[in-house]
Amino acid sequence: MLGYSSESEIIQLGDAKLLFADDERERISDYNAARLRGEAVPSTYEIVGKTRDGSLIQLENRAFTVRWGEGTAVCAMLSDVSAQKKLEAQLRQAQRLEAVGQLTGGIAHDFNNLLLVILGNAELLEERLADDNELHNFAISVQKAALRGADLTGRLLSFARRQPLDPKAIDLSQTLKEMKELLVRAIGEHVDVRTLSSPGLWLAEVDPSQLENAILNLAINARDAMPGGGVLTIESSNVELDSDYTKDKLELLPGRYVLVAVSDTGVGMTSETIAQAFEPFFTTKEVGKGSGLGLSMVYGFAKQSRGHVAIYSELGKGTTVKLYLPKSSRTAALEQHVVPYESVPKGSEKILVVEDDDEVRSHVEGQLKSLGYEVVSVANGIEATEVLKNTADFDLLFTDVVMPKGVNGPALAEIARRLYPDLPVLFTSGYTENAIIHHGQLDKGTLLLAKPYRRVDLAEKVRAAMDRRNG
Ligand SMILES: Nc1ncnc2c1ncn2[C@@H]1O[C@H](COP(=O)(O)OP(=O)(O)OP(=O)(O)O)[C@@H](O)[C@H]1O
Numbered sequence: 165m166l167g168y169s170s171e172s173e174i175i176q177l178g179d180a181k182l183l184f185a186d187d188e189r190e191r192i193s194d195y196n197a198a199r200l201r202g203e204a205v206p207s208t209y210e211i212v213g214k215t216r217d218g219s220l221i222q223l224e225n226r227a228f229t230v231r232w233g234e235g236t237a238v239c240a241m242l243s244d245v246s247a248q249k250k251l252e253a254q255l256r257q258a259q260r261l262e263a264v265g266q267l268t269g270g271i272a273h274d275f276n277n278l279l280l281v282i283l284g285n286a287e288l289l290e291e292r293l294a295d296d297n298e299l300h301n302f303a304i305s306v307q308k309a310a311l312r313g314a315d316l317t318g319r320l321l322s323f324a325r326r327q328p329l330d331p332k333a334i335d336l337s338q339t340l341k342e343m344k345e346l347l348v349r350a351i352g353e354h355v356d357v358r359t360l361s362s363p364g365l366w367l368a369e370v371d372p373s374q375l376e377n378a379i380l381n382l383a384i385n386a387r388d389a390m391p392g393g394g395v396l397t398i399e400s401s402n403v404e405l406d407s408d409y410t411k412d413k414l415e416l417l418p419g420r421y422v423l424v425a426v427s428d429t430g431v432g433m434t435s436e437t438i439a440q441a442f443e444p445f446f447t448t449k450e451v452g453k454g455s456g457l458g459l460s461m462v463y464g465f466a467k468q469s470r471g472h473v474a475i476y477s478e479l480g481k482g483t484t485v486k487l488y489l490p491k492s493s494r495t496a497a498l499e500q501h502v503v504p505y506e507s508v509p510k511g512s513e514k515i516l517v518v519e520d521d522d523e524v525r526s527h528v529e530g531q532l533k534s535l536g537y538e539v540v541s542v543a544n545g546i547e548a549t550e551v552l553k554n555t556a557d558f559d560l561l562f563t564d565v566v567m568p569k570g571v572n573g574p575a576l577a578e579i580a581r582r583l584y585p586d587l588p589v590l591f592t593s594g595y596t597e598n599a600i601i602h603h604g605q606l607d608k609g610t611l612l613l614a615k616p617y618r619r620v621d622l623a624e625k626v627r628a629a630m631d632r633r634n635g
Pocket residue numbers: 381385386389428430431432433437441442446447448449453454455456457458459460483
């Protein structure tokens with residue numbers, strides 16, 4: 165849990181306080197001293213732990229006194245509650261969205277009925293007033309306003325997951341092909357629109373018109389993020405999500421999905437914006453420009469379709485929104501897709517892992533170690549450069565593409581290439597392969613592992629990167 169490889173390594177620390185974050189140590193000392201004096205102190209409490217490599221994790225401590233030879237000692241039991249904390253936060257967020265959804269859904273539902281009456285009567289008036297030019301135009305503008313209102317309530321209903329869905333088995337490569345012209349027209353000439361689909365695409369089980377709506381919303385967001393022009397890439401591919409990826413996502417089951425990824429080279433989003441982006445009426449656009457319902461619609465649609473939606477974004481670089489849609493079971497019989505542990509390729513080489521996200525880094529390190537590899541992991545390109553200068557026997561550099569603090573993945577790879585021309589490099593990123601290559605961040609032919617990945621994908625790409633060097 166704390167990254168130590170043996171009991172003796174921990175005992176050698178000599179002081180159990182070293183297992184906690186620096187600013188927690190005084191609290192631990194005070195509690196333990198008070199406990200030994202027989203005073204009342206909390207017996208269960210949360211505390212921040214510090215792992216061997218210095219990253220922080222959320223712990224729960226249960227402590228009590230025990231007889232120890234002639235004297236008294238404190239016995240403490242630590243459990244890692246990081247994942248649980250994350251789930252709780254997600255649950256709170258989901259409950260909030262659910263509450264807002266019920267409210268907006270209820271209003272939208274009633275409002276829709278009113279709009280129906282307004283629209284119907286305006287149509288009647290339009291017909292009757294055909295001879296009077298001026299009044300005729302009034303009737304038409306009432307109709308237009310009612311239709312816009314209906315569009316808004318439709319998005320609200322989608323967010324509230326109350327839009328009636330009519331799912332069919334859809335070939336997304338076909339959908340994208342058909343939508344291309346519409347997209348080019350909606351988005352304007354200054355943006356280069358590319359649609360791609362990987363071969364052998366599974367059919368997805370979704371409502372086709374809502375799906376088109378969702379893709380259009382994402383494409384329009386991408387356009388708005390690229391006022392000076394850029395590249396919009398929409399691609400579809402097959403993915404398998406394993407329980408490792410789904411375990412801390414609410415309402416998402418492991419299994420096979422068809423992924424639609426919409427990537428732009430625009431302004432990107434801050435983490436605060438990402439956190440609120442799915443909320444209805446959240447917009448950073450000026451009044452009259454955005455209603456803040458686009459992503460809400462996509463979110464509700466994804467959830468109602470038993471899929472999932474995730475945002476990856478880097479400020480100033482661009483955004484990828486990934487929409488996971490369940491694979492249709494109508495065409496193919498359910499296949500067995502759990503890859504048995506024995507058939508995953510393993511090895512014992514030494515790998516340098518560079519990843520700025522603490523959680524992802526410790527996860528990857530654990531995965532690689534369980535595959536037999538020796539792993540050194542660091543949090544950024546600058547640290548990685550130091551390690552590379554001092555250590556010559558790495559067999560693979562495995563690095564995130566986009567990293568803060570100066571040296572990003574490609575720059576690090578260049579430094580590594582100068583030091584060790586034969587050292588293979590494997591990149592990883594939340595962006596998809598096509599998006600990254602088209603955005604000019606990576607050259608063609610570089611190896612990339614797109615997040616999220618399964619253990620077997622990691623094992624195979626790592627093996628392939630090293631075997632390629634060996635010829
Ligand atoms: N591709 C993107 N790049 C950068 N920021 C984005 C992107 N997509 C969404 N956002 C941010 O998320 C906010 C919410 O998006 P959403 O689509 O829900 O509403 P909107 O685009 O502002 O309005 P609407 O879609 O209703 O016209 C946006 O205002 C913007 O700040």
